[in-house]
Amino acid sequence: xxxxxxxxxxxxxxxxxxxxxxxxxxxxxxxxxxxxxxxxxxxxxxxxxxxxxxxxxxxxxxxxxxxxxxxxxxxxxxxxxxxxxxxxxxxxxxxxxxxxxxxxxxxxxxxxxxxxxxxxxxxxxxxxxxxxxxxxxxxxxxxxxxxxxxxxxxxxxxxxxxxxxxxxxxxxxxxxxxxxxxxxxxxxxxxxxxxxxxxxxxxxxxxxxxxxxxxxxxxxxxxxxxxxxxxxxxxxxxxxxxxxxxxxxxxxxxxxxxxxxxxxxxxxxxxxxxxxxxxxxxxxxxxxxxxxxxxxxxxxxxxxxxxxxxxxxxxxxxxxxxxxxxxxxxxxxxxxxxxxxxxxxxxxxxxxxxxxxxxxxxxxxx
Numbered sequence: 001x002x003x004x005x006x007x008x009x010x011x012x013x014x015x016x017x018x019x020x021x022x023x024x025x026x027x028x029x030x031x032x033x034x035x036x037x038x039x040x041x042x043x044x045x046x047x048x049x050x051x052x053x054x055x056x057x058x059x060x061x062x063x064x065x066x067x068x069x070x071x072x073x074x075x076x077x078x079x080x081x082x083x084x085x086x087x088x089x090x091x092x093x094x095x096x097x098x099x100x101x102x103x104x105x106x107x108x109x110x111x112x113x114x115x116x117x118x119x120x121x122x123x124x125x126x127x128x129x130x131x132x133x134x135x136x137x138x139x140x141x142x143x144x145x146x147x148x149x150x151x152x153x154x155x156x157x158x159x160x161x162x163x164x165x166x167x168x169x170x171x172x173x174x175x176x177x178x179x180x181x182x183x184x185x186x187x188x189x190x191x192x193x194x195x196x197x198x199x200x201x202x203x204x205x206x207x208x209x210x211x212x213x214x215x216x217x218x219x220x221x222x223x224x225x226x227x228x229x230x231x232x233x234x235x236x237x238x239x240x241x242x243x244x245x246x247x248x249x250x251x252x253x254x255x256x257x258x259x260x261x262x263x264x265x266x267x268x269x270x271x272x273x274x275x276x277x278x279x280x281x282x283x284x285x286x287x288x289x290x291x292x293x294x295x296x297x298x299x300x301x302x303x304x305x306x307x308x309x310x311x312x313x314x315x316x317x318x319x320x321x322x323x324x325x326x327x328x329x330x331x332x333x334x335x336x337x338x339x340x341x342x343x344x345x346x347x348x349x350x351x352x353x354x355x356x357x358x359x360x361x362x363x364x365x366x
Contacts, residue, residue: 131174133244139306158193188223
């Protein structure tokens with residue numbers, strides 16, 4: 001009798017454990033709190049296309065649970081090596097964050113490790129590791145009230161960059177809609193600290209849209225940076241589904257154009273993700289919009305789903321197709337175009353971007 005009760009209790013515990021594990025798995029694969037907080041359906045030009053219909057289209061294209069198999073041209077080795085370990089250790093010591101880690105970039109091993117040319121590239125993420133927005137393609141943590149920015153971050157960032165001996169650095173950040181200035185003064189201070197230590201270091205700032213506030217844009221433009229970058233991310237029709245409701249397609253174009261108007265010598269740059277369900281016509285229209293906004297440089301790369309709760313990949317665009325868009329961009333007259341499956345807005349900045357800009361400038365002055 002006593003033994004029977006023990007077996008019954010064990011069976012009950014096992015069933016409870018199995019049920020609990022199933023529940024945990026369901027929660028892990030389900031939507032996050034941000035999915036419920038964010039409003040996914042602002043007013044659209046096409047009133048008939050809403051969030052539900054977009055999700056339905058993805059299901060029809062790929063199936064309810066099916067995820068596309070990763071093609072061979074997108075596979076990468078696990079990051080290792082002395083350079084990779086050195087950068088990671090120094091970042092942890094100085095309490096600095098990188099978009100390479102937070103956004104789970106597939107190029108982290110190649111960039112931090114130096115690649116075949118031994119050039120180390122890292123994109124520093126300012127203002128903490130928690131964003132006030134919840135874009136559906138991005139794996140960075142979100143919160144309405146992130147921790148206050150680290151006042152020592154501008155100096156620590158400049159020290160790290162000076163010790164790496166880099167010629168080119170990319171500074172980016174999370175969105176900080178909770179701050180009165182959107183974090184623009186923190187950005188500007190970091191640029192000035194870097195330039196004070198080495199005025200020859202070229203600095204690119206990949207900044208938020210600052211909700212279209214031109215005073216904040218002006219703060220960045222006047223900081224002494226060399227490249228003003230802001231990503232349009234996707235085509236206009238998909239913007240409400242892919243980006244946070246506060247991020248607007250026309251607002252992004254507005255900030256890019258005005259940055260150029262404030263300083264005509266400033267190089268401006270933007271990036272487009274492909275594979276989210278956009279059409280060729282929409283991609284070309286986006287590139288034309290960027291050119292009309294006086295953007296100098298554009299990069300196009302493959303969208304990669306960071307976790308199960310983010311948007312699925314609709315299509316893995318082939319290298320040949322990316323090559324086509326590179327040719328289209330060149331024909332449109334962009335100063336520089338980088339287009340490839342693993343290209344990111346800050347990917348191999350020193351190696352690809354500077355060489356192209358210097359080449360164009362030499363040709364123009366010859």
